Amino acid sequence: xxxxxxxxxxxxxxxxxxxxxxxxxxxxxxxxxxxxxxxxxxxxxxxxxxxxxxxxxxxxxxxxxxxxxxxxxxxxxxxxxxxxxxxxxxxxxxxxxxxxxxxxxxxxxxxxxxxxxxxxxxxxxxxxxxxxxxxxxxxxxxxxxxxxxxxxxxxxxxxxxxxxxxxxxxxxxxxxxxxxxxxxxxxxxxxxxxxxxxxxx
Numbered sequence: 094x095x096x097x098x099x100x101x102x103x104x105x106x107x108x109x110x111x112x113x114x115x116x117x118x119x120x121x122x123x124x125x126x127x128x129x130x131x132x133x134x135x136x137x138x139x140x141x142x143x144x145x146x147x148x149x150x151x152x153x154x155x156x157x158x159x160x161x162x163x164x165x166x167x168x169x170x171x172x173x174x175x176x177x178x179x180x181x182x183x184x185x186x187x188x189x190x191x192x193x194x195x196x197x198x199x200x201x202x203x204x205x206x207x208x209x210x211x212x213x214x215x216x217x218x219x220x221x222x223x224x225x226x227x228x229x230x231x232x233x234x235x236x237x238x239x240x241x242x243x244x245x246x247x248x249x250x251x252x253x254x255x256x257x258x259x260x261x262x263x264x265x266x267x268x269x270x271x272x273x274x275x276x277x278x279x280x281x282x283x284x285x286x287x288x289x290x291x292x293x294x
Contacts, residue, residue, distance in 0.1 A: 109151040109175065116155075116162045122229075123244050132225060133157070139221035143271040151175055152182035153218050159187045178214065185215030186222065197246040201255050208262035216263050220271045223259045227278040234285050253279065253288050 113133050120129035137153035145153070155175075158166045172180035188204035189195060195203070208219060230252065233241040242249045256279045263272050283289075 103147060105175065106147060106151060109154045112166070112174070113154045113158070116158050116165045120161065129157075132229075135225045136218070136221045139224060139271065140218055143217065143221065143269060145217050145221075148176065148178045149182065149214060149218055152179045152186070152214070153221060155179070155183050156186040156218055156222060159183060160189055163192065181212070182214050182218050185211050186219050198251070201258075205255075205258050205262050208259065209265045213267050213269075216267050217269060217271065219259070220263050220269065220275055223256060223263075224271060224275045224278060227256050227275060227282060231278060231282045231285065234282060239286075249286050250288055253283050253286065256282070 113130060117129045117133065121127055122129055122132060133154050133156070136156065137150045140149050140153045152175075155166075155171060158171070159168060168180055168184055171183055184190075185207075188200050194200060208216070211219070234249075239249070242252070245252060247255070256275075260272060260276045260279060263275070
């Protein structure tokens with residue numbers, strides 16, 4: 094596993110975490126009572142572990158703000174507070190820029206098409222996001238079996254299709270060990286769920 098260069102916890106990072114609390118403090122992981130902040134902290138940690146710097150750790154903490162809480166924060170506000178690079182990554186990780194959101198399948202297809210062409214910065218944060226999601230799905234599948242899939246907007250087959258497609262999009266013109274880990278996690282999830290590659294559900 095890669096490691097980021099040594100860095101102190103700066104006022105910017107603290108400010109980003111404070112903003113994440115303000116935006117997501119009353120938000121829980123879908124179908125659970127787990128605070129959503131745990132996901133944001135995990136993604137930021139993965140970004141650092143796989144080579145990301147402070148800007149990318151901040152973007153990881155805020156990567157779902159525009160998608161999930163557009164009434165609480167805007168892209169110009171993020172840029173004004175943390176700079177263009179952070180705003181660029183948060184925008185790049187957002188799979189829906191309109192309300193109401195497009196249907197799940199359409200939204201994910203559009204995001205995948207864009208992910209192929211995104212910058213290395215966006216891809217690292219997106220990969221960390223997908224890795225934590227896939228790891229959580231794998232853990233829940235082991236603990237709960239098929240019952241936990243009912244809380245999602247798409248079947249287990251489509252969820253695995255999406256994660257597998259993210260691996261391919263991330264590998265297009267970019268290389269990082271995190272993609273290898275993501276690929277292995279998705280394959281483990283598919284095996285556990287009895288999903289054959291190419292299944293559509």
